[in-house]
Amino acid sequence: xxxxxxxxxxxxxxxxxxxxxxxxxxxxxxxxxxxxxxxxxxxxxxxxxxxxxxxxxxxxxxxxxxxxxxxxxxxxxxxxxxxxxxxxxxxxxxxxxxxxxxxxxxxxxxxxxxxxxxxxxxxxxxxxxxxxxxxxxxxxxxxxxxxxxxxxxxxxxxxxxxxxxxxxxxxxxxxxxxxxxxxxxxxxxxxxxxxxxxxxxxxxxxxxxxxxxxxxxxxxxxxxxxxxxxxxxxxxxxxxxxxxxxxxxxxxxxxxxxxxxxxxxxxxxxxxxxxxxxxxxxxxxxxxxxxxxxxxxxxxxxxxxxxxxxxxxxxxxxxxxxxxxxxxxxxxxxxxxxxxxxxxxxxxxxxxxxxxxxxxxxxxxxxxxx
Numbered sequence: 238x239x240x241x242x243x244x245x246x247x248x249x250x251x252x253x254x255x256x257x258x259x260x261x262x263x264x265x266x267x268x269x270x271x272x273x274x275x276x277x278x279x280x281x282x283x284x285x286x287x288x289x290x291x292x293x294x295x296x297x298x299x300x301x302x303x304x305x306x307x308x309x310x311x312x313x314x315x316x317x318x319x320x321x322x323x324x325x326x327x328x329x330x331x332x333x334x335x336x337x338x339x340x341x342x343x344x345x346x347x348x349x350x351x352x353x354x355x356x357x358x359x360x361x362x363x364x365x366x367x368x369x370x371x372x373x374x375x376x377x378x379x380x381x382x383x384x385x386x387x388x389x390x391x392x393x394x395x396x397x398x399x400x401x402x403x404x405x406x407x408x409x410x411x412x413x414x415x416x417x418x419x420x421x422x423x424x425x426x427x428x429x430x431x432x433x434x435x436x437x438x439x440x441x442x443x444x445x446x447x448x449x450x451x452x453x454x455x456x457x458x459x460x461x462x463x464x465x466x467x468x469x470x471x472x473x474x475x476x477x478x479x480x481x482x483x484x485x486x487x488x489x490x491x492x493x494x495x496x497x498x499x500x501x502x503x504x505x506x507x508x509x510x511x512x513x514x515x516x517x518x519x520x521x522x523x524x525x526x527x528x529x530x531x532x533x534x535x536x537x538x539x540x541x542x543x544x545x546x547x548x549x550x551x552x553x554x555x556x557x558x559x560x561x562x563x564x565x566x567x568x569x570x571x572x573x574x575x576x577x578x579x580x581x582x583x584x585x586x587x588x589x590x591x592x593x594x595x596x597x598x599x600x601x602x603x604x605x606x607x
Contacts, residue, residue, distance in 0.1 A: 292319055299542040299556065307333055334581035341588045345381035345595055348606055354598035355466055356473045357492035359485060361509040363478035365499045366533045369568050370590070371475035372401040374496070376574045377591040379440045384470035387443040389462070391453075391484045392477050399434040399444045403572030440574065443469070447484065458487025480513060489519055494527055494597045496590075501532040501539075501548070501561065511552060525554060527601060529593050533562040537582050560593060562586040 290298060297318050301311055358371045371388055379386035390398040434444040445465070447453070453461070466472045474492065476485040489495060497513055499506030510530060514521045521528055532548060540561040549556040565583035567573065576584055599606055 289315075289319075294318075295546060297542070299546070302333065304333065304336075334585040338581070338585045338588045341585075341592050342381045345378070345588075345591060346383070348595065348599065349382040349384060349470065351602060351604045351606075352595040352598040353470050353602075354472075354493035354594070355462060355491055356471065356494045356496060356594055356598075357476060357485075357488045358473065358496045358498055359476045359480070359489060359513065360498050360506070361478065361480045361513060362505065365478070365503075365506050365509070366531075367475055367478070367498055368397045368401065369533065370496065370498045370531050370562075371473050372398055372574055373568060373587050374591060374594065375442050375471065375473040376437075376440045377576065377587050378471045378473075378595075379442050380576060381588075381591065382470055385441065385443070385468065386471040386473070387445060387465065387469045388473045388475060389445040389447075389465070389488075390475045391447045391458075391482075391488060392475070396434065396446055398475050399446060400571050402435075402437040402440075402442065402444055402574055404435040404437065404444055437574065453484045453487070455483045455487040455490065458484050459491040462488060462491040480516060480519070486518065492527075493601055494529060494594050495521065495524075496529050496531055496594065497521075498531045498533070500534045501544075502534055507551070514552060514554075525558075527597060528554065529558055529560065529590070529597055530554065531560045531562060531590055533568075534564045535561050537563045537580075539563075540582065540586065557593070560586060560590040562590070 293315055297315055301315075302308055356374065358367050358374070360367060368390075371390075375386050375388045388398050390396065432446065432448060434446050436443050462472065462474065474488040476482070476488055479485060497510045499510050501507070513519065514525075514528070530548070530552060535544070540563050542556070545559045545561055546556050548559050548561075552559075562568075563580070563582045563586060565580050567578050567580075568583065576587075579587070596606065
């Protein structure tokens with residue numbers, strides 16, 4: 238008897254396809270449908286935040302703090318703003334004002350070789366905080382850079398800047414002529430027009446003033462300022478309240494940065510800033526990259542990015558060119574230019590003004606900070 242041959246059957250497989258020859262079946266393993274890769278929680282939150290921020294106004298986004306530990310308050314603020322709670326001020330804590338001021342001062346010290354500049358503070362009327370801004374701006378820059386700085390009061394025999402530094406007492410007035418501060422030659426013209434009042438002991442700022450009874454031409458002013466600048470890192474010019482004054486025009490032509498100032502609550506000051514920008518002789522509209530606008534005497538709750546954007550739209554400039562300085566009675570006190578005596582909000586605003594001036598000067602000098 239023949240032995241029966243054992244037949245083995247192949248294992249059953251699920252057939253998912255055929256080749257061109259339909260008679261030959263292709264055994265293939267069953268394939269599961271592909272799933273989309275899981276997205277991380279971080280990417281999902283980033284997408285959600287981007288969609289949320291797209292609904293916010295630019296001035297709200299401009300107030301987003303760099304410090305991540307302070308962003309929780311800002312997110313709550315932005316969410317309420319999105320729901321039309323327009324009465325809420327921009328959130329910023331006192332400790333963050335102090336921390337931000339210290340950070341900017343370190344930034345100014347780090348980049349001090351790149352923003353040596355002549356800064357002209359100007360407007361077309363008196364009482365618009367020119368002397369206040371000139372005094373505190375040069376004091377802030379001198380404190381941050383630890384380098385020689387000077388301020389020049391072009392008001393004939395005014396002495397207001399010297400009074401702010403407490404240099405009007407008889408025992409503190411210096412009769413040193415400008416020729417001693419100029420290394421590039423002794424020019425009699427300077428001796429006849431300008432002299433140094435003295436040097437502030439706290440900040441090291443040298444104060445010059447325009448002698449009473451003498452006029453100065455545009456060309457002489459440009460030459461004088463240019464010569465004086467060689468001995469100082471920063472040279473700030475406090476101009477007279479008249480844009481038609483040759484000394485003011487010469488100071489503007491010789492300067493690297495122009496700071497237009499005014500009181501935010503004064504309609505006349507705001508109109509004067511607009512007229513200065515449109516003045517055909519100064520041509521500031523054609524040189525907007527050299528202009529910084531400082532508005533003072535604002536309540537603290539009105540110094541946020543919303544007001545900054547509103548004033549920028551009013552003057553047709555970039556919001557980065559607007560600095561809002563809150564009211565602080567110490568700013569106008571005589572003989573007390575001490576930064577520690579200011580409120581944290583005012584100190585932060587003045588430090589921000591110094592940073593914007595320095596950034597503008599660096600850009601004009603062809604250097605871009607990191």
